[in-house]
Structure formats: C-alpha cells, structure tokens
Amino acid sequence: MLTCKEFLQELSDYLDESVDAEIRAKLEQHITECPNCWVVCDTVKKTIRIYKGMEPHPILPEVESRLLAALERKMAAHPK
C-alpha cells in the first residue's frame, strides 16, 4: 500500500506514462482508495492540459520587421 507521499513522488512520471506496469498498478490502486490523491492527480492532469493549449505570445509587427531586417543584413553579409 502506497502512502500519499509516495504517490505524489511518482505522479509526474505516471502522468507522462513513464512508470512500469507494477508501479502503475499500485498508483491506480491508491487513487481508487484516496479521494485527495485522486483530486490532485486529476487537477495536475488538467493543469498540464491547459498549459499545452496555451497560445504563443504574439509578436509585435515592428519586432518582427526588425528581426527580418537583421536577418536580411546578415544574409547579405554572409551568403551561404
């Protein structure tokens, strides 16, 4: 029987699906018996999912123009 602390130690690897079958079974057993760890597991999973859907920072048009102009200068000076 895992303690909550042991469960939390493995949680990240569990969610990344990088634990072996034996540990996986123990972890899954633990969340069926421990409502708090079930909540933590579920909300960490949601945390990861929400961040994955986060959008990139928009780049201001002038920042992009500056970047492309600097690249053009570089390319002109050092053609491949």
Place this chain on the structure above:
Amino acid sequence: MPATSQIPDETAVVLQAREGDAKAFSELVRRYEGKIFRLAMHITQNREDAEDVLQETFLKAYEHLDQFQGNSKFYTWIVRIAVNQALMKLRKRKTDKTVSIDEGIDTGEDTVAREIAAWDENPEQRYSREEVNQILTSAVDSLAPPYRAVFVLRDIEELSTEETAEALDLSIPAVKSRLLRARLQLRDKLTRFFKHKEDDAFAYM
C-alpha cells in the same frame, strides 16, 4: 499561386535554407518566432530582453545552420540556442536580481499539495482567452527560475525529458524532480481560479 494553407515538409525547407535559400529560412522564422518569443519571455521575464533573445536566436541559427545535423528536430535545435541566449541575458542581469536557474532550489522533499479542491472538466472555459493567458502566465512566472525553465520546456514547449535535460544542462532525475515540483506548485496556484464553484451555483438564479 501556390496554396497558402499547404505546409511544406520541414526537412525540405531546412535543406533549402542550408543551401542559402533566404525565403526558406524566413519560412522557418515565421513558423517558430512566436514560440521562441514566448520561451524567451518566460525565462527572461522582460520584454526587451526577450526581443533581443528572439533576434539573437535566429541570427545564430542562420550563422550555424550548417552545424544543424538533422538528427534532432529543427525546433529542438533552435530552442537550445534560445535557452542559451536567454540564460546569458539572465546572467548579465544577475547583479540586480536573483536569477540563476540554480538558485532558490530547495532540496527538501516538500512535494505537498496545499489546497485540495476538485475542478470542473474544462474550468478554463469560465474565463476569456485573455484572462486564461494572464492566469497561466502569471502562475508560471511566479515559479522559482529552476522550476520555471524546466516546466516551460517540458509542458509548454513540449520537449522530451532528454531534450530538456540537454538544453538546460541538467541530469534527467533533476529534470524530473523539478518538473514534479513545478506541476504541483502550479496546480496549487491555479486551484484558486479553477476550483469547482459549488457555492456560486445559485448566483445565476
């Protein structure tokens, strides 16, 4: 006119860029500039520095394009360049702020969850897109730098554990333990916004 929606195969684009095709390189820049800028913002936490990092990253990538082996993804390769540039910025600013990615890391086993409250299935839908971005960004930015860098690379930029370890020059166990702490801390911080609001159920009636 070629169909603009068609995404050309990246290997071919990288190859053309290596042969000196400026248009091909600009195509790679456009494809990744937003992500590189986001990464730079998260690490430097300073818009001006992030803009510098963005520019330096692509200039360096162009300069060293012939060193790109093609055995990793182009994106992973430029992420490594961007991380190095961003960390250099941090080190330069080190006098005014504690910014080392190795500072402030505690070695205790404090993997605890402070607030335990269930969330709705899609709790972010309660907020506008701007609000969600704001909530997520400020939560990440409040993490200590060692956790922040690992979380950003693993869970926002979606690099593998190995790629993250390589980019940050950390061991794989260090990446894993920092990622765990970061995820638990963020979960705690986001619970404030995303927890199930049973008490508000009657507010609409």
